[in-house]
Amino acid sequence: MAKPMMSVGWVLAAETSNVGVQDAYEEARTTLHTQLEQQFPQFHWQMELVQEYRYPSYGLLEPLPLLEMGVHEKLSRGWDFALVLVPNDLAPRARTFTIGVPSSALEVAVLSSARLGGAASLADRIAALALHLLGHVWGLEHEDQSPMCPPESCDILRLHPFSQEQQQSVAHRLAEVADARVEEEDPEISRLRFYWRSLWADPTSVAVD
Incomplete structure (x- = not known):
């Protein structure tokens, strides 16, 4: 019996001429792909990296348009989840700075590599x-330990397996996603159900750092 497919798209949303940063994104994608395959072997993992440069590599970026971009790419490309990556700082809402904004309702997260350090450890920190x-x-x-330790309270971001x-x-969550995908063969129905679930699941999630 074939394993259910689970896809996480990586979207590079801001242009960068720094080859080291570009290489770090690719290495981080490969590292995370391996980690998820090892911890969730019941799924066949697919991680596509696409370049959709809509922003320059300088200046603060608002997370909300990036989340919206992630939703668009996720739906148009048929991914289950999307990560939107930028080398820019993200505009914080309630903190001094923010390095990432997840939305469980939208099934999308935005990640900034601006404060993750130099090239030597950048890929590992991006993956973590x-x-x-x-x-x-x-x-x-x-949580205090494991990958869910708050990044601002960890001395160094490191890739750890889930407990x-x-x-x-x-x-369990991924199995639900796989089952729902089988039921939603019509792309338009799938799109409408996604927005309906998003509205009711967590209508304020996109406003939280």
Whole structure:
């Protein structure tokens, strides 16, 4: 029996001439892909990286338009989830700065690599932050250890596997996504159901850092 497909699209939304940053994005994608395959082998993981440069690499970016961009790419490309990456700082709402904004309702997260350090550890930190944000998208809350440790309280972002309890919770969420995909063969019906679920699941999530 074939494994259910689970797709996470990576969208590079801001142009950068820094080859080291570009390479770090690609390396982080590969690293996270391997991590998820190891921890959730019951799914066939697909991670496509696309370049949709709509912003320059300088200046603050508002998270909301980036989340909307992620939703558009997710729906148009048939992904289950989307990560939107930028080298820019994100405009914070309630904090001094923010390095990521997840939305479980939209099934999208925005990640900024602006404050993740130099090239030597950048890829690992991007992968770790991406897993943290996906954890929120998949319904997990902050914890003192594991990938769900709040990034601002961790000395160094490192890629860790989910705990057994977290793994079970995420696996259940992913199975629901896979089952819903089978039921929603019509793309237009799928789109309408997605927006309906988004409205009722968490209507304020996009406003929270």
